[in-house]
Amino acid sequence: MGVASEYVSAALSVARRLATTLIRALKICVLPVTAYEEICSSPDFLGPLFLIALCALISLAQYDVVFSRVVEVEGGELVRMVTVMDVAHVLLAWRVFSMIMVWILLFVLLWVLSKVLGGDVDSYTLFSAIGYVFVVQLMLSIVDLAYTAVVMSSMPNVVVTPMRELKRELQAGLGLDLLFNLHREWLGPKRVYHWFFNLWSMVLYAVIARTASKLSWPKAAVAGFAAHLITMLASVLIGL
Template sequence: MEGEIKESMLVYAKPPTLLTHLKRSLRRICLVYVNPFKLFDEVSRSPDFLGPVIVVSLVIVISLYEGFLWYSKAEILYYNGTKVSLSGGYISQLTSIASLRILGVVMRWFIAFGVFWLVSSILKGQGEHASLFSATGYLFSVYLLHMIIDTLHLVFFLSSMPSLTIFITYSASCTTKIKDLIVAHAVAQWISNAPWPMSTIRTYYAWFFSLWNIVVCLAIYISERKMTPIRAIIASLITYFLMMFAEVLFVQPLFI
C-alpha cells in the first residue's frame, strides 16, 4: 500500500524544449556582464553550447555590418567617369568575407580552449572538457559588447564625415593591388581629417575591455576550473597574454 502511494506521487517532468534552452542561454549571456562567477559555476555543472553559438554568430554578423559601414561612405571615380560603389563590391564578396569571419572566430574559440586547458592542467585545475569548451565560448560575450560599442562609435563617426570619392587615373581594369593601395591611402587621409579622433577614443575603451577579459578569465578559473584565487589570478594573466600571442602569430596573418 505504501509503495502504491509513493508511486502515485511521482512527478514526471517534461523534457526541456528549444525555447527553454534558448531562455537559459540568453540568461547566461547576460550573466557574463552581471556575475560571471555565478555563470561559470553553472556551466561547470551543466554546460551548454547554444549560448556560445549565439554569441559567436552575433560577433560574425556585427563584424560584417561594421565592414559594410566603412565601404558605404566611399566610391571610386575612374578617369573616364565610371563610378564604382565600394559597398556594392563588398556585398558581392559577402559570402567569401563571411567564410573568413567564421573561420577566424572558430580558430579563436579553439585557441582559447587550448590555452585554458593547457594552463589549467599545469596549475592543477579541475573540470570537464565539455564545460571548459562551453565557458570559453561565453568568453566571446565580452568581445561581442566591445564590437557593439565599436560599431555604434563608427556610426556616429561616419555621420560626421562627408562621403569619400576616390579618383583613380588608371582604367577600371587596373590591378586589384594598385586599387587597394590607392583606396587604403585615401581612407587613411580621410580619417586623419576627421573633426574628432577616432583611434584615440577607441584606445580608451579597448583598455577597459582588455581588463574585463582578464576578470572573466579569472571567473572561469575560479568557478569552472575550481582553482584557488592566487592560482586563478596567475593563470588569468598567463592566459590573456598567451591568447594575444596566438592571435598575432596564428590568426592575424590569415586575414591581413
C-alpha cells in the first residue's frame, strides 16, 4: 500500500503540474504580461518540457496526414508507401532536439542582450520564462495540423513506383514535392498565419525581457526584436 500511495501521490503531483502548465499557457495567450510575471515569481522547467513533448507529438500527427497521400500499388491495391511508425523515432528525436536548441539559443541571446541593455538577469528565471515561448509553437502546430488536414483531404494521391536504389522515405518526399509544386495555392494562407505567429513570438520575447530581466519597455522591445531576428537567421542557416 505504501508503494501504491507513493505512485498515486507522484501521479497527482505531475497532473497538478501539467494543469498549471496549461493554465499558464492559456494566460500567455490572453494576458502575456500577467502570465510571465507569475512565471517569473515561480519558475519551473517541467512546463516547457511538457509543451515541447506536445509539439513533437503533433508533428508526428501532421507527418502522418501529409504522407497519407503518397501511395504505391501492392497486390492490385493502393497502400501507403510510408507510415508514421517507420520514422517516428527520428522525427521525435529531431523535433525535441531542435526545440531544445532553440530554447538554449534564445536564453543566450536574451541573457546577453539584457546584460548589454542594463537588465537585472536571474538565469534560472530567464531560462524558465523562455521555455514558455513554446506556447506559440504549440498553437502553430495545432493550426498547422488542422490546415494541413483540410488541404490534404482535397488533394489527389501520388502513386509512386518504388525503386530499390532509394530509401522509401526519400521517394515519398519526392512525390510530395511534386504534389506541392502542382498545388502551390495552398501555401499562401500558410505563409500568412506563420507570419502572425512569428510576430507573436517577437512580442513574447519583449515581454520576457521586460518581466524576467527588468528592462524598460523600449529596451525590452529592442531586445525582443534583436532576439527574433537572430533566431530567424539561425533557423534559416542551420535548419532549427
